[in-house]
Amino acid sequence: MSKKTVISMAVIRRLPKYYRYLGELLRNDIERISSKELSERIGFTASQIRQDLNNFGDFGQQGYGYNVRALRDEIGKILGLNKEYKTVIVGAGNIGQAVANYTNFEKLGFHLIGIFDRNPKLIGMGIRDIEVQDVDNLESFLKNNPADIGIICVPKEQAQRIADAFVKSGIKGIWNFAPTDIAVPEDVIVENVHLSESLLTLSYRLNESELFKEKIGR
């Protein structure tokens, strides 16, 4: 099934978008699609779509295009959505709660098994059907309940400490919402969600476009 051994990050970051658009097509009862048609919807070139997909296998058929359901399922597998994952969240503040309550992740196979915080006001609170525990219990909890993915939603000062606890417990994937970079061994994957950086990028582009307008003369 797999062809190339190393896939570039640029390709990887497009995969979820393919998965999403193919899901849309499926919901609209569209059975097959050509790279050209998909190109017009998703906004990548047809050539890029074919290149991307051919990293993973020959999913298309000459003269026909791609079978939407089969392709979506394949990409799902490539993304690891044929498996189930256990997740824990540390930090039950705003972002932690938002992530915990986002039920779409459950549908994709990411199951929340624990939430932790150090704030006594939050400990004991129920989020969905899970009770917020004292973060002091984190390590012993993970010992008895191994998790696949650890989600960091604490302030930046505590992020590294939590990451260390995750690593110690054997967690290999960390989803980091703290506005800082964390250091981990090379066999641990960190995916950052840096909201401030996203906002500053928007801010830059907003000003750039205004500068551009000025340059042209209004």
Place this chain on the structure above:
Amino acid sequence: MSKKTVISMAVIRRLPKYYRYLGELLRNDIERISSKELSERIGFTASQIRQDLNNFGDFGQQGYGYNVRALRDEIGKILGLNKEYKTVIVGAGNIGQAVANYTNFEKLGFHLIGIFDRNPKLIGMGIRDIEVQDVDNLESFLKNNPADIGIICVPKEQAQRIADAFVKSGIKGIWNFAPTDIAVPEDVIVENVHLSESLLTLSYRLNESELFKEKIGR
């Protein structure tokens, strides 16, 4: 001050990280830094750092390096942080509340002036010192209180409708948390935060690294 007219997205997305790391240095009372030293901390090559910064001006000094405070302030200006922005959030659910409560954005000059939802249970609720309004008031509110940035935190089905309302009101920057793409005129900037895509990327990389291990033989 500005040198090149068009800066690549790759460079732009690194700017907030420079800003963050220089802020750290400042807090540690480090006055000057060479591209080599910064490279070791931030993880970009020294060459890339010099290239990046030279897109915007000659901020360094041969034989010395960069003045941390001056450089940080310059990057702040480049990012548009010398200005103030008015923001509105539509969707007062989990993510909307999390974004509204994230006070770091205020410190950067992004001021929340309105929150809207269509859920009667949320309307009237206070988030920080702002009362959630009925989304039906959105257009008239924006008429009287022009905003610079609109933040979409509604379910995907309603995202385009809200984007249209933003565009109609003259908003030029949209921060989109809905898990869908929105269509806007070309003078409007959209910055997406697609959490599912981030999670699926993590999932992919987690499985890839396991596959890799298998391939090598544990």
Place this chain on the structure above:
DNA sequence: TAGATTGTTAATCGATTAACAATC
């Protein structure tokens, strides 16, 4: 002045796009 480090040009590397033979 000598040493350090930038700014910038040139070389390399990687990603995207174009083209087309293969084939359904």
Place this chain on the structure above:
DNA sequence: TAGATTGTTAATCGATTAACAATC
């Protein structure tokens, strides 16, 4: 079979890295 569209190779474009003269 003829038409459509893939898979894949080659060409182009862009981003990163290396090298070094300029200069503080």
